[in-house]
Amino acid sequence: xxxxxxxxxxxxxxxxxxxxxxxxxxxxxxxxxxxxxxxxxxxxxxxxxxxxxxxxxxxxxxxxxxxxxxxxxxxxxxxxxxxxxxxxxxxxxxxxxxxxxxxxxxxxxxxxxxxxxxxxxxxxxxxxxxxxxxxxxxxxxxxxxxxxxxxxxxxxxxxxxxxxxxxxxxxxxxxxxxxxxxxxxxxxxxxxxxxxxxxxxxxxxxxxxxxxxxxxxxxxxxxxxxxxxxxxxxxxxxxxxxxxxxxxxxxxxxxxxxxxxxxxxxxxxxxxxxxxxxxx
Amino acid sequence: xxxxxxxxxxxxxxxxxxxxxxxxxxxxxxxxxxxxxxxxxxxxxxxxxxxxxxxxxxxxxxxxxxxxxxxxxxxxxxxxxxxxxxxxxxxxxxxxxxxxxxxxxxxxxxxxxxxxxxxxxxxxxxxxxxxxxxxxxxxxxxxxxxxxxxxxxxxxxxxxxxxxxxxxxxxxxxxxxxxxxxxxxxxxxxxxxxxxxxxxxxxxxxxxxxxxxxxxxxxxxxxxxxxxxxxxxxxxxxxxxxxxxxxxxxxxxxxxxxxxxxxxxxxxxxxxxxxxxxxx
Numbered sequence: 001x002x003x004x005x006x007x008x009x010x011x012x013x014x015x016x017x018x019x020x021x022x023x024x025x026x027x028x029x030x031x032x033x034x035x036x037x038x039x040x041x042x043x044x045x046x047x048x049x050x051x052x053x054x055x056x057x058x059x060x061x062x063x064x065x066x067x068x069x070x071x072x073x074x075x076x077x078x079x080x081x082x083x084x085x086x087x088x089x090x091x092x093x094x095x096x097x098x099x100x101x102x103x104x105x106x107x108x109x110x111x112x113x114x115x116x117x118x119x120x121x122x123x124x125x126x127x128x129x130x131x132x133x134x135x136x137x138x139x140x141x142x143x144x145x146x147x148x149x150x151x152x153x154x155x156x157x158x159x160x161x162x163x164x165x166x167x168x169x170x171x172x173x174x175x176x177x178x179x180x181x182x183x184x185x186x187x188x189x190x191x192x193x194x195x196x197x198x199x200x201x202x203x204x205x206x207x208x209x210x211x212x213x214x215x216x217x218x219x220x221x222x223x224x225x226x227x228x229x230x231x232x233x234x235x236x237x238x239x240x241x242x243x244x245x246x247x248x249x250x251x252x253x254x255x256x257x258x259x260x261x262x263x264x265x266x267x268x269x270x271x272x273x274x275x276x277x278x279x280x
Numbered sequence: 281x282x283x284x285x286x287x288x289x290x291x292x293x294x295x296x297x298x299x300x301x302x303x304x305x306x307x308x309x310x311x312x313x314x315x316x317x318x319x320x321x322x323x324x325x326x327x328x329x330x331x332x333x334x335x336x337x338x339x340x341x342x343x344x345x346x347x348x349x350x351x352x353x354x355x356x357x358x359x360x361x362x363x364x365x366x367x368x369x370x371x372x373x374x375x376x377x378x379x380x381x382x383x384x385x386x387x388x389x390x391x392x393x394x395x396x397x398x399x400x401x402x403x404x405x406x407x408x409x410x411x412x413x414x415x416x417x418x419x420x421x422x423x424x425x426x427x428x429x430x431x432x433x434x435x436x437x438x439x440x441x442x443x444x445x446x447x448x449x450x451x452x453x454x455x456x457x458x459x460x461x462x463x464x465x466x467x468x469x470x471x472x473x474x475x476x477x478x479x480x481x482x483x484x485x486x487x488x489x490x491x492x493x494x495x496x497x498x499x500x501x502x503x504x505x506x507x508x509x510x511x512x513x514x515x516x517x518x519x520x521x522x523x524x525x526x527x528x529x530x531x532x533x534x535x536x537x538x539x540x541x542x543x544x545x546x547x548x549x550x551x552x553x554x555x556x557x558x559x560x
Contacts, residue, residue, distance in 0.1 A: 030353035035318045039358060042379065050386035073310035078319060079414075092383040094412050094419045099322065100380030101437025103372040106330035122427075132374050134359075139374045147402075147427070156436070157381025 034071075037063060041071045042080065042092065051089040100157065109233070109241050110142050112276045117144050117244070120269040124246060124262060128269075131167040132242040133175075134159070136187045138168040141242070148249075163187050163203055164196060164222040166230030167243030173210035174232040174240040180207065195220040215263055217255070225250045229262040231270035236278030244270045314351075317343060321351045322360065322372065331369040380437065389513070389521050390422050392556045397424050400526060400549040404542060408549075409525040411447040413455075414439070416467045418448040418523070426528075443467050443483055444476060444502040446510030447523030453490035454512040454520040460487065475500040495543055497535070505530045509542045511550035516558030524550045 044052060044060040052060070058068040072090055075081040081090045104110050113130050121128045121144040130142040140158040162168030162183060172183050184207065189198045197203050210216050216230035228247045232240050246262045253261070324332060324340040332340070338348040352370055355361040361370045384390050393410050401408045401424040410422040420438040442448030442463060452463050464487065469478045477483050490496050496510035508527040512520050526542045533541070 028353070028357075030350045031357060032314050032318070032350050032354040034312050034314045035351070035354045036358055038312070038315045038318070039360075042382070045382060045386050047385040050388065070310045070312050071315070073308070074312040074315045077308075077311060078316060080319075092379075092386050094383060094387070094414060094421050096379040096383040097419060097421060097437035098439065099372075099376040099437075101435060101439075102322070102325060103374060103376040104435060104437070105327040106325050106372050107374070108330065134374060139377060141374050141377060155381060155384060157377035157379075157384070159378065159381075 037061070037067065038071050038075060041068070041075060042096075045090075045092045051084065051087070051091050053087075053089050057090070104141070104156075107141070109273075109277060113142065113233070113242075113244070113273045116269045116272045116276075117142060119272075120244070120246060120265050121146075123265050124248075126262070127247045129167060129245040129247065130242055131165060131171070131245060133162055133168070133171050133183075133240075136162055136183050138162045138165045138171065138243070146248075160222055161187055161190075163189075163207075164192055165243075165245065166216040166218045166221075166228035166247070167232075167245035168230070169207060169210055169216045169218065170230035170232040170245075171240050171243040173207050173216075174234060174238075192222045193220045193224045197221065215267055217259060217263065219250065219255065227253060227255060227258045227262075229258060229266045231266045233270050233273045233277065234279050235274070236280060238279070241274075241277055244273065317341070317347065318351050318355060321348070321355060322376075325370075325372045331364070331367070331371050333367075333369050337370070384421070384436075387421070389553075389557060393422065393513070393522075393524070393553045396549045396552045396556075397422060397524070399552075400524070400545050401426075403545050404526060404528075406542070407527045409447060409527065410522055411445060411451070411525060412522040413442055413448070413451050413463075413520075416442055416463045418442045418445045418451065421522070428529075440502055441467055441470075443469075443487075444472055445523075445525065446496040446498045446501075446508035446527070447512075447525035448510070449487060449490055449496045449498065450510035450512040450525075451520050451523040453487050453496075454514060454518075472502045473500045473504045477501065495547055497539060497543065499530065499535065507533060507535060507538045507542075509538060509546045511546045513550050513553045513557065514559050515554070516560060518559070521554075521557055524553065 040061050041057060044057055054069060054072060057072060058065050061068060063071070072081065076083050076090065079095045080093050082093045083090055110130065117128045117130060125146060127146045128144045129140055131138040132141050137159045140154065140156055143156055162172055172180055175183065184200060184204050189200060190196065191198050197206065214231070219227050226247050227250050228245055230243050230245045233242045233244060234240050244266060246266045248258060248262065320341050321337060324337055334349060334352060337352060338345050341348060343351065352361065356363050356370065359375045360373050362373045363370055390410065397408045397410060405426060407426045408424045409420055411418040412421050417439045420434065420436055423436055442452055452460055455463065464480060464484050469480060469483070470476065471478050477486065494511070499507050506527050507530050508525055510523050510525045513522045513524060514520050524546055526546045528538060528542065
């Protein structure tokens with residue numbers, strides 16, 4: 001699948017729909033509406049809309065013109081938006097990368113997992129990903145790409161439905177029953193590829209199998225032509241912290257080879273990370 | 281230099297000092313103070329302080345207790361902070377990575393540079409970085425690490441003084457005289473390493489040399505034991521967009537080898553990226 005197609009499909013929805021929170025939060029006396037609006041302004045920008053004028057922001061966010069102006073002015077002053085004086089357009093600033101950096105450095109899982117991700121990469125030469133659950137999606141929080149696969153389409157911050165990701169399925173299989181049911185029950189099932197599972201019943205059976213076996217081996221569920229192995233990472237209270245995934249293009253490996261070569265490496269790496277996170 | 285030492289040195293200052301904006305912006309009628317405060321709350325978290333209580337946030341930000349509560353509540357509702365119900369602590373959420381993702385995808389330079397960064401990496405096997413100028417610093421916006429160097433200490437979003445970075449020096453050398461003088465005049469000169477240049481006069485001479493030669497070859501200016509080659513990337517109006525850097529541990533290559541092997545690759549890659557960005 002081309003980068004463009006993936007992006008098209010995962011392009012963010014209208015900015016207003018993007019902000020995730022309890023439905024009634026807006027009415028809560030503690031809720032500061034202007035922060036949500038500022039994020040809505042940031043979320044208006046995308047690959048398809050990298051440069052936006054004040055008028056475009058007003059239209060995209062549904063804010064009134066003077067409110068949009070205040071948010072644009074403030075975000076520009078704070079260094080989160082760039083302003084192109086000649087065209088009167090705004091764009092996102094690289095300073096947004098600093099938030100990612102701050103998160104990465106404050107998350108113990110990412111730091112402690114790093115040497116074991118590298119080890120798994122060195123043993124196999126393949127792409128190693130670390131994912132965490134966010135609602136019914138997984139977010140990619142760390143990645144060591146294979147030398148053959150330094151693509152733009154998948155980078156840290158990438159989001160996809162947990163049940164269509166090998167790491168995500170491994171995570172969901174380790175969740176307490178109620179949470180697991182919630183993810184299985186609320187995921188939007190789609191035929192992302194010809195081989196993608198699109199029946200909740202079939203997905204439920206598969207997740208039960210994963211819970212028993214302790215790993216996932218999947219093919220072409222979201223991206224066409226990959227073989228992916230996923231294993232969950234847990235802590236000392238057996239809570240699931242994330243999932244590790246080893247991924248290889250089907251052109252380079254058979255499923256049988258993946259089972260023999262990737263599964264043991266993924267299980268060992270996830271186990272080592274779990275141990276450093278307090279599991280025993 | 282160990283990851284810990286680098287982090288120590290580059291640890292973010294007190295959150296309040298972090299937010300970059302014009303001194304008088306706060307008083308401007310368009311400025312929305314609550315957005316700045318929300319960012320101050322996010323900036324309170326760091327590697328040393330990954331988990332913070334309401335009381336700790338109050339102390340770190342200087343906000344009053346009820347204001348801090350409103351910002352914590354809102355940022356949690358918006359999914360940017362996680363709340364640990366058992367300990368009443370907050371931490372940064374991986375959703376912050378999505379801002380980085382949005383920026384990366386909306387920035388044409390990063391996308392168009394990517395294949396040429398990969399090409400330079402494949403030709404040399406070494407680490408290739410793409411940096412952009414932010415004030416007197418450079419921010420790392422894209423990186424292809426060498427197989428030997430997948431470290432936590434340097435990742436996308438990493439910030440360092442432009443004049444101590446090979447890519448940064450190449451960028452500064454291409455700036456209009458006034459801007460160049462500003463960076464040279466306001467940088468805080470420090471002996472980050474024994475070999476680091478710490479005299480503004482010497483730095484000015486060096487930048488003039490770079491402007492003539494068109495590339496930077498530096499050693500151990502910020503990190504101990506690296507050899508780095510930097511070249512600027514420009515657009516059709518000869519404005520500098522960023523800088524490419526090829527970096528290698530001194531243990532693996534002599535300066536003479538770096539000059540022969542890395543400089544031509546870096547110049548070619550930067551030239552190709554400049555061409556795709558409209559240079560001629």
